[in-house]
Amino acid sequence: MRDADAQTIVLGAGLVGAACALRLAEAGRDVLLLDAQVPGQAASFGNAGHIATEQVFPLASPQVIRASWRYLLDADSPLRIRAAYLLPILPWLARFVWAARPAGFARGIQALMALQATSLADLHDLLAHAGVAGQLHADGYLRVWETPGGARDAQAQAAQVRPFGVNSAVWDADAVRRAAPGLASGVAGGVFYPDTGHVDDPHAVCAGLVAALVRAGGRVQQARAVALQQDGGGSVLVRQENSPPLRCRELVLCTGAWSRPLVASLGYRVPLDTERGYHITMPWPAGEGAAPGARDWLDRPVASVERNVIMTPMSVGLRMTGTVEFGGLLLAPDAHRLALLRRAMRALVPASQPDTASTWMGFRPSLPDHLPVVCAAPRHPGVFFAFGHQHLGLTLCGVTARLVADLVCRRKPSLDMAPFHVDRFA
Numbered sequence: 001m002r003d004a005d006a007q008t009i010v011l012g013a014g015l016v017g018a019a020c021a022l023r024l025a026e027a028g029r030d031v032l033l034l035d036a037q038v039p040g041q042a043a044s045f046g047n048a049g050h051i052a053t054e055q056v057f058p059l060a061s062p063q064v065i066r067a068s069w070r071y072l073l074d075a076d077s078p079l080r081i082r083a084a085y086l087l088p089i090l091p092w093l094a095r096f097v098w099a100a101r102p103a104g105f106a107r108g109i110q111a112l113m114a115l116q117a118t119s120l121a122d123l124h125d126l127l128a129h130a131g132v133a134g135q136l137h138a139d140g141y142l143r144v145w146e147t148p149g150g151a152r153d154a155q156a157q158a159a160q161v162r163p164f165g166v167n168s169a170v171w172d173a174d175a176v177r178r179a180a181p182g183l184a185s186g187v188a189g190g191v192f193y194p195d196t197g198h199v200d201d202p203h204a205v206c207a208g209l210v211a212a213l214v215r216a217g218g219r220v221q222q223a224r225a226v227a228l229q230q231d232g233g234g235s236v237l238v239r240q241e242n243s244p245p246l247r248c249r250e251l252v253l254c255t256g257a258w259s260r261p262l263v264a265s266l267g268y269r270v271p272l273d274t275e276r277g278y279h280i281t282m283p284w285p286a287g288e289g290a291a292p293g294a295r296d297w298l299d300r301p302v303a304s305v306e307r308n309v310i311m312t313p314m315s316v317g318l319r320m321t322g323t324v325e326f327g328g329l330l331l332a333p334d335a336h337r338l339a340l341l342r343r344a345m346r347a348l349v350p351a352s353q354p355d356t357a358s359t360w361m362g363f364r365p366s367l368p369d370h371l372p373v374v375c376a377a378p379r380h381p382g383v384f385f386a387f388g389h390q391h392l393g394l395t396l397c398g399v400t401a402r403l404v405a406d407l408v409c410r411r412k413p414s415l416d417m418a419p420f421h422v423d424r425f426a
Contacts, residue, residue, distance in 0.1 A: 056164050
């Protein structure tokens with residue numbers, strides 16, 4: 001083996017890992033991006049495409065705890081635990097409840113706000129550097145309702161986040177129809193969040209970041225890392241499946257839902273579990289008999305209060321995602337979750353053809369306090385962590401990459417990194 005196979009190895013070629021690798025290559029590092037799959041094929045592939053800057057409340061909240069007993073084991077609920085996974089998830093749930101107490105929830109809001117303050121600007125700058133700024137549309141997001149109860153819930157949520165700097169406006173049914181003429185007549189109004197956005201295709205964004213990394217002198221390799229080790233000289237060894245180990249001086253771990261065993265191989269214990277996400281993507285109708293103006297059904301993300309789904313118009317079609325399922329990395333996908341999405345798309349966009357949609361299930365990394373781990377490893381100089389972004393990998397990849405580059409290059413980060421430290425669960 002050479003003295004070092006790369007100065008800096010970034011493990012994980014999703015949106016967060018690709019963004020970190022690009023920023024480090026731009027800073028002059030010799031970067032090797034390593035992943036078991038083709039870049040952008042895991043959670044980043046199935047992303048909803050929504051730049052969710054309005055999300056400043058962690059999922060671990062008193063409100064969710066109060067409501068959870070009603071739906072955790074309900075097959076049709078937006079937040080479900082697979083029965084076969086109930087025992088394994090219990091320790092994580094106990095930490096979730098602890099994080100949701102009022103003091104923990106308040107700290108979580110402040111930490112998320114610190115990340116979200118520059119997330120859209122950081123993302124725009126990142127994509128501009130990668131040459132894919134045209135993928136990003138900062139045109140807002142609409143949360144619609146069909147019932148009086150949905151109207152109350154949507155407006156109450158908007159009122160809750162308004163003191164934290166999240167702007168919104170209530171739209172009546174006519175305003176909603178002008179913005180999204182493809183929606184069903186039963187949609188009675190919505191709340192518009194102007195300071196958000198979406199991308200045309202999350203996978204294309206990730207591919208653009210990787211292409212920019214290569215142009216900046218970085219390299220990409222497909223291999224599965226199984227353990228990490230630091231030798232007496234400070235070099236980091238990446239043990240690979242069926243391949244010799246790789247050696248580097250700096251390592252950034254961005255392996256999402258697969259991060260826990262790699263972090264554990266260095267002696268750090270994190271209560272990382274997995275949210276299983278589902279999506280359907282309906283190709284835009286084309287050819288004879290296609291619905292006229294199908295691409296104009298909606299021109300920005302639209303979420304449904306009652307149905308707990310979000311639709312985003314993309315270059316690849318109309319994508320709908322929704323629901324959170326805890327079931328680990330091994331259980332088979334639940335076809336019922338996909339059926340719920342098809343039903344919701346048919347109800348919300350009557351001219352849609354959800355039976356033609358492709359389907360996907362992937363794994364989102366989930367920590368009980370719903371904050372990522374972004375820090376320098378406290379007992380391993382040259383090792384850095386950036387994982388656990390839950391639903392916000394796309395939204396936060398730009399700011400995360402900037403912070404990681406600051407840490408690796410020994411610059412002072414622009415915000416307090418303590419809420420994102422790996423040892424906060426000790």
